[in-house]
Amino acid sequence: MFLSPAVKISICLALIAMTVYFVADELGLTVDHQQIREMVWAKNSESLAVQLSASLTNTNKTVAVALIKSIAHLNKDLQAIAIEHNGKIIDKYGNIDTKKISALKNSSGYYRVPLFKNNETWGYIHFVYALENSSILSSFMDNNKLVLPIFIFFSSLIFFSILLKSIVKNLDPSSVIPERVGRAFDTLAEGIIVLDTDQNILLVNLSFTKMIGVEKKEVIGKHINKLPWQYKSNEIIIAPWEHAERDKTTVIGKVMNVMTHLKEAKIFSINCSHIVDNNDNVNGLLITIDDITEKENKNKELFLTVKMLNETKKKLKQKNKELKEIADKDPLTNCLNRRAFYKIYTALIEDVHNTGKDLSLSCMMFDIDHFKKINDNYGHPAGDEAIKTIAGILEENIKTQDSVCRYGGEEFCIIMKVPVQEGFRMAETIRKKIESHVFGEASLLKGHKITCSIGISELTSQIKKLETLIDYADKALYYAKENGRNQVICWQNTALQNVSENSVHNKDTL
Structure with missing residues (x-):
């Protein structure tokens, strides 16, 4: 599978970000969400026990029951509440009993808080928070040590991919070419364009910029279709680079019209071939361009001249025929x-x-x-x-x-x-x-x-x-x-x- 350099670099940077996270976690620099959660549960349990102790001064049991239900509805993490008095469960909310309380002792999410009446221990209130997860997905989502690194990896991958593509578009690839190679590149009489796999212009030579009357910096990074190619209104043309890309073939001698920066109409003969690496992976396109405007104009003039000569010859033939008839x-x-x-x-x-x-x-x-x-x-x-x-x-x-x-x-x-x-x-x-x-x-x-x-x-x-x-x-x-x-x-x-x-x-x- 072929991956562009930008994607490869983005994957490496995302993996580095994950590694940094794991190191920080081992050093205790990251937040333990489960620990914070349990601290909140403990504080809530103590606060709720105080409220319930205050209600015990009221001999009306209905008030205590209503308070338990209210507490359960307000705390979505609560799965069960039980009030113990003299070793017996006298009131509860949720699926809980004496045996289950014995099994939950010292487990995460279980809290036992004493209740006081007239400054004496009256009994205990038992709280059970999220004793079990309802699904594999929710269990996975609650595991912060897995979710957060995965989130960091994919968000980093997307961010770095977008960033690198943006940076690559604004780079001048011609600056990495040795000076002597660049001079040789610019001495070629034919125009040269190098495209990346997205058909963005990576390199052009001096001949091409002279052909269309622009500077190199004005076309580097642009999509090749953004150049001022001319099409007839009723003409459907597949551009040679699109033809080469679609059919995975070399295109030779495709004629196209272009309007230069100086509003001068020109005619180009275009050749396209693929640029491949040692593994035959396509890395872009090489386009060579010949300016055949003068040649085509001469051909048009020649065609018109021949047409005119043929018409004249036809007229002369007719005149000769008429003269012959007159003479004969x-x-x-x-x-x-x-x-x-x-x-x-x-x-x-x-x-x-x-x-x-x-x-x-x-x-x-x-x-x-x-x-x-x-x-x-x-x-x-x-x-x-x-x-x-x-x-x-x-x-x-x-x-x-x-x-x-x-x-x-x-x-x-x-x-x-x-x-x-x-x-x-x-x-x-x-x-x-x-x-x-x-x-x-x-x-x-x-x-x-x-x-x-x-x-x-x-x-x-x-x-x-x-x-x-x-x-x-x-x-x-x-x-x-x-x-x-x-x-x-x-x-x-x-x-x-x-x-x-x-x-x-x-x-x-x-």
Whole structure:
């Protein structure tokens, strides 16, 4: 069982106080309470006998009996009273008789006093005081030689414990450290605190006092929780020293905030470990403190800077995306412009030829029939509306991996990753949808219909460049316009074939 030094010293001092008492008792310097008690009983007995002798002049026996009862009630120590006359008990109070009187002679608490009448011995009065104790506890309490020493021991123990704890709190433990050790202690860059088992501060070094802006004497003896630690209002934190004490473990790198004497907020990194003696008894805690305020502030600044850079990067990315869309898209139709279209599909065709990929590509060229008449008859805004309408129909009817390009004016170009036969079917479907479209009431072309001519070419091993693929589709388109418009013409195997529903044209050259 571990006892603090203050308790051990208190026990020793209490034992010394008991020893002093026993020595004083042996020398007769202490009061014998039992002796005093018996002297009082003897005096009381003589006084009571005188009163009773005076009552004997009265021949009325009732007066004597009443006096005996009154005496018994007034003296709580009296257990029995008896009046003897001519060798017989003539009146009594309590449990007493002639045999008991004979047995009590010369015993403690028994007194026999003569009664006089007319200056002659008339008889005797017998007094019995506390002949026996009613319980072990009362017997023990009446034994002053035991009760008083025990009382002295425990009262001394309590008194000295309180006194020593009070003295220890006001001592400066750092004064017992050798000067050279103290200097080494104070040269450490990290703050040092030594706590006792009650978490009161025993020692601090110079670095710690500088950290919080106080003198050593201002913190020595204080409970560590009295220091100005800062907690958030909704935050429940177990202090590192309490954690170490509760879990009997070492705590490393616990971050806590403190408000210094100069009202400066600081951030500390705290380590706690137990101080043990040779028997592994815990005698206190050693706390080391690093001031990480500047580091944490730099980290916060860095975090904010990185956050700001990420936000800026995100905005730049969005702006670049918008700029790319502006650079790559036609402003009227939002389709790819020719530059972006060439960039995408030039690279794709080169990759197909370089890697030998088995990839089918079909190229469609669209041209609005009689577009000049639309501009001349309805105005350029109506022409723009026609172009946007055609672009919308094209976007709705191609696959997601394909791209629509406004090639120039009223011309559109589409590259599809399908064989030419499927490309033709898709082109014919689109042609019919354009042909069947009727402009609504709000349109500048209200009730008007337009048609398109379409030319198709297919990527082959002989076609190495995008320009060639587009040129073949453009020639097929030209042929379609020259031969009736509103039809789909395929360029295949260096020959033109009209594969519309109405007719087929076979030409070797345009």
